[in-house]
Amino acid sequence: VTDIIPIDTGTGAKTHVLIIGVGEYLHLPGGAEPVPELETMGLGQLTSTVASAIAISNWILHDYRNDAAPLASVQVLLSPSQVLPIRGRQIPVDRASLASVRSAFSRWKNRADTNPDNVALFFFSGHGVEKETLALLLDDFGSDPNSPYFESINWDSTYDGMRQCNALLQVYWIDSCRSITSDGLKKWALNATTLVDPEVRASERSAPVIHATATNARAYGREGQATQFTKALLASLAGLGSEKRRNRWVITPSKLFEGVGVAMRNLAAAEAYLPEEDRLPDQKAVSDGEEVDNKVIADVKGVPEVPVRIGWNPEASAAHSVAELKRLARPRKTYTSSRSHPWACVVPAGSYRLRTTFEPPFEPMGDNDDPELLLLPPGLERVIEARQ
Amino acid sequence: MSDRDPVEESVGNAQASAGEPIVAEILDAKLNIVNRVSVTPGTDGTVQAPAGPFVVRLRVPDADDLFTRVDPSSSGGGSAVTPMDVEIRSSHTLNFPGGFQLNAPVFGRAARGAVSRVRGAIPGPTSPQMVEVSIASLFDEAALTVSSADSDRPATTARIALWEYAGEWKPAVLDALRPDGANRLAFSLQDRLCAVTVAGVRAAPFVTLLPPGEGHLAFDEPALDDPAPAVRIGLRDASAEAILRYLEAGATQDARLIAESAAASFQSADQVDVAAAMIGAYCLLRTGGHAHLKDWPEAAVTQYPWLPDTHVIFAAQMLRESGVPRFGRALQELLDAADAGIPIHSDGLRRLYDGLIAFRNTPEASDSSSSITKVIDRLTPYVAAMNRDRIYTSYYGSWPGAPAIVPDHDVGELELTNVDELTSG
Numbered sequence: 137v138t139d140i141i142p143i144d145t146g147t148g149a150k151t152h153v154l155i156i157g158v159g160e161y162l163h164l165p166g167g168a169e170p171v172p173e174l175e176t177m178g179l180g181q182l183t184s185t186v187a188s189a190i191a192i193s194n195w196i197l198h199d200y201r202n203d204a205a206p207l208a209s210v211q212v213l214l215s216p217s218q219v220l221p222i223r224g225r226q227i228p229v230d231r232a233s234l235a236s237v238r239s240a241f242s243r244w245k246n247r248a249d250t251n252p253d254n255v256a257l258f259f260f261s262g263h264g265v266e267k268e269t270l271a272l273l274l275d276d277f278g279s280d281p282n283s284p285y286f287e288s289i290n291w292d293s294t295y296d297g298m299r300q301c302n303a304l305l306q307v308y309w310i311d312s313c314r315s316i317t318s319d320g321l322k323k324w325a326l327n328a329t330t331l332v333d334p335e336v337r338a339s340e341r342s343a344p345v346i347h348a349t350a351t352n353a354r355a356y357g358r359e360g361q362a363t364q365f366t367k368a369l370l371a372s373l374a375g376l377g378s379e380k381r382r383n384r385w386v387i388t389p390s391k392l393f394e395g396v397g398v399a400m401r402n403l404a405a406a407e408a409y410l411p412e413e414d415r416l417p418d419q420k421a422v423s424d425g426e427e428v429d430n431k432v433i434a435d436v437k438g439v440p441e442v443p444v445r446i447g448w449n450p451e452a453s454a455a456h457s458v459a460e461l462k463r464l465a466r467p468r469k470t471y472t473s474s475r476s477h478p479w480a481c482v483v484p485a486g487s488y489r490l491r492t493t494f495e496p497p498f499e500p501m502g503d504n505d506d507p508e509l510l511l512l513p514p515g516l517e518r519v520i521e522a523r524q
Numbered sequence: 525m526s527d528r529d530p531v532e533e534s535v536g537n538a539q540a541s542a543g544e545p546i547v548a549e550i551l552d553a554k555l556n557i558v559n560r561v562s563v564t565p566g567t568d569g570t571v572q573a574p575a576g577p578f579v580v581r582l583r584v585p586d587a588d589d590l591f592t593r594v595d596p597s598s599s600g601g602g603s604a605v606t607p608m609d610v611e612i613r614s615s616h617t618l619n620f621p622g623g624f625q626l627n628a629p630v631f632g633r634a635a636r637g638a639v640s641r642v643r644g645a646i647p648g649p650t651s652p653q654m655v656e657v658s659i660a661s662l663f664d665e666a667a668l669t670v671s672s673a674d675s676d677r678p679a680t681t682a683r684i685a686l687w688e689y690a691g692e693w694k695p696a697v698l699d700a701l702r703p704d705g706a707n708r709l710a711f712s713l714q715d716r717l718c719a720v721t722v723a724g725v726r727a728a729p730f731v732t733l734l735p736p737g738e739g740h741l742a743f744d745e746p747a748l749d750d751p752a753p754a755v756r757i758g759l760r761d762a763s764a765e766a767i768l769r770y771l772e773a774g775a776t777q778d779a780r781l782i783a784e785s786a787a788a789s790f791q792s793a794d795q796v797d798v799a800a801a802m803i804g805a806y807c808l809l810r811t812g813g814h815a816h817l818k819d820w821p822e823a824a825v826t827q828y829p830w831l832p833d834t835h836v837i838f839a840a841q842m843l844r845e846s847g848v849p850r851f852g853r854a855l856q857e858l859l860d861a862a863d864a865g866i867p868i869h870s871d872g873l874r875r876l877y878d879g880l881i882a883f884r885n886t887p888e889a890s891d892s893s894s895s896i897t898k899v900i901d902r903l904t905p906y907v908a909a910m911n912r913d914r915i916y917t918s919y920y921g922s923w924p925g926a927p928a929i930v931p932d933h934d935v936g937e938l939e940l941t942n943v944d945e946l947t948s949g
Contacts (some may be wrong), residue, residue, distance in 0.1 A: 154849070204739070213694075266912075267908045268877075268904050268907045268908040268928065290877065292874075293878075293881065296878050296881075296882065316929050321929060321930065324904065325904055325908070334878065334881065334882040335882060335886075336843060336844040336851055336854075336879075336882045336883055336886055336888070337849075338840070338844050338849075339844075339845070340844065341813045342812075344776070350911040350913045351911050351913045352911060380551075380554070380556045380557060381552060381556055381557055382556060383556060389776070390775050390776055390777050390778070393774035394774060394775070397773075397774065407945055422913055423774035423776070424912075425776065425810075426811070426812070427776040427810070427811055427812075428811055428812025429777070429812065432779045439531055446753050473793065485555070504593060508593060510555070510579060510581075510591045510593075512555065512581075512589075
């Protein structure tokens with residue numbers, strides 16, 4: 137089973153989603169059917185990728201809203217296979233093998249094809265190897281050591297091939313590494329599988345891509361948890377990546393990427409509080425693909441929360457200072473700093489007054505009262521200068 | 525604060541350069557985005573704003589946005605009841621540590637002189653790592669003294685060589701390069717396809733293709749986890765630089781806004797900076813704005829036949845034509861691009877490669893399928909080796925004709941525990 141909700145075949149524009157999470161690789165070390173001849177190139181089993189795919193599935197099922205293109209189908213492929221509790225039912229999902237991915241991808245493309253105003257959303261989390269193309273490795277990767285990349289998605293050609301799909305908004309989130317393996321170096325080309333052949337016809341579409349990491353770089357996650365990229369993506373989808381249009385807060389491609397960047401920086405900053413040996417390396421998401429206009433990916437529920445981070449210079453002045461952030465719109469509320477550096481809080485987007493008071497021996501350097509501070513996604517960082 | 529007083533505010537280290545256009549969003553009183561426009565600090569312009577109070581948000585790439593609230597009713601002119609034209613004037617001055625100023629626009633209604641504040645902070649990126657560059661020889665390789673701002677990383681020497689494409693890559697005399705300030709080389713490359721190689725103790729040999737015309741190269745030491753030297757190319761054209769900054773920040777639609785106005789100006793200009801025009805053209809192709817290019821791509825192919833990117837841009841534009849696209853001519857342009865060499869832009873190399881793959885099994889390719897296959901085979905090592913995240917085609921190698929996917933020396937690996945790496949080499 138790949139369809140995890142009943143398909144809505146009603147008229148009008150719809151959203152169709154395909155989610156792939158690969159953690160268990162059958163033929164890699166630790167897998168159920170290891171292939172001794174396969175040069176495993178250091179690739180192994182993963183857990184964070186499946187956790188990521190489940191996290192994105194949950195967001196789609198519980199939080200996704202698009203008034204212009206309501207959710208109509210969700211396909212999920214996970215390796216290892218899982219039974220997902222969905223809307224009171226236990227739904228088993230198929231493994232992410234090449235055969236099942238080809239089949240699910242074809243259904244997804246055909247569904248999205250039915251209306252130009254449809255939204256097609258694709259998420260992949262698993263191993264990735266980049267050479268002349270980015271190969272997204274599926275769970276039966278390496279079944280034949282003579283052509284190990286056959287069971288992987290040729291991302292570049294598949295992306296080009298999706299130009300044939302009529303959906304004018306196609307959204308792609310690729311949560312994988314983009315580095316090369318020693319085995320991949322020996323090959324002229326990876327020869328990964330294209331899921332839809334590209335054609336010369338080059339119709340316009342908005343097809344923004346966010347890669348979890350830069351070319352030649354790796355992506356990271358902690359065992360059993362969603363990856364850093366997926367965490368950042370979900371934070372951005374929750375509102376960091378939104379803007380307001382016609383009194384609706386909406387997620388758009390550009391803002392979504394901006395929000396992902398801010399969320400990843402916040403995650404990286406949090407790593408600094410961990411012991412050095414437990415920290416994940418820095419990772420920077422990359423935006424790619426075509427984007428003919430800033431179409432709406434999703435609506436945000438309510439008013440988005442905006443992170444605010446205020447620091448003091450010199451840091452010692454924070455203990456002698458209080459910052460107050462007053463919401464100017466109703467319901468009015470005041471947020472007060474805790475005399476520590478930095479002060480971080482999360483507030484609903486809107487207009488605020490920021491006022492800072494100091495006690496001796498410090499005094500403000502310059503204006504310490506901002507009567508109207510606009511706090512909009514993806515948030516604000518500010519340093520308050522003081523002198524003795 | 526009086527209405528027309530220039531206000532100076534320190535806004536941290538800046539990513540924007542003086543004279544570069546920036547994108548302004550007009551928000552209504554409820555913070556809805558109602559208009560977006562490209563503005564160039566220091567010049568005047570007009571933008572539509574809604575009735576009543578509104579907010580202008582300056583989108584500085586890779587930095588916090590700057591906000592200005594305009595309330596016509598409190599600026600001495602009574603309340604505005606209809607949408608109005610806002611005059612953008614240049615009387616704000618924002619000071620940036622590091623020595624330059626950005627003249628930010630002041631927004632208000634000319635007749636009423638409504639002016640509000642521009643306030644915000646632009647967080648600082650890293651400081652330049654290089655402090656000294658010297659050319660040792662003008663006729664062989666240049667030697668760069670690279671000093672790091674980090675006292676734990678002593679000065680080192682990098683080697684630079686210039687290459688010229690004429691059917692194959694050959695050494696070029698270095699008189700096209702000259703020192704240009706503390707950490708830069710200026711280049712002037714007319715009517716030829718050139719590449720630069722940079723190598724050093726901590727920097728693996730690395731190739732970067734150079735745009736034609738005049739510009740500068742700045743070199744940073746490689747990051748600790750990446751032995752590729754950071755080669756930054758700057759052009760004289762402020763709009764092109766702004767487009768690149770927005771694209772790098774992922775603000776694709778902001779980049780398009782600037783590219784559209786840049787395209788309008790290079791359609792009417794007598795002399796076009798082709799390197800800058802190509803940046804605008806690639807941006808418009810990526811964002812569906814190819815119609816703004818009008819006849820420029822075809823003219824560029826005639827004027828710069830030696831420049832592979834002009835052929836790629838023209839082919840891409842033809843493939844997006846409505847009606848009956850000129851498939852045969854587009855294929856010929858792609859083959860001409862490959863004949864001319866390697867596209868200077870990463871985007872161009874990808875478009876060339878992907879375009880030929882798409883053409884391979886079409887009726888248009890029936891007479892030339894074997895030559896298409898040969899070209900694809902020739903391009904494959906470049907596509908495999910190029911760093912897709914760099915604007916200009918770049919890859920490891922000591923000679924531009926021998927692209928390498930990995931550097932010829934190892935870098936230190938981090939030891940990680942309890943971590944999922946989504947692949948590892």
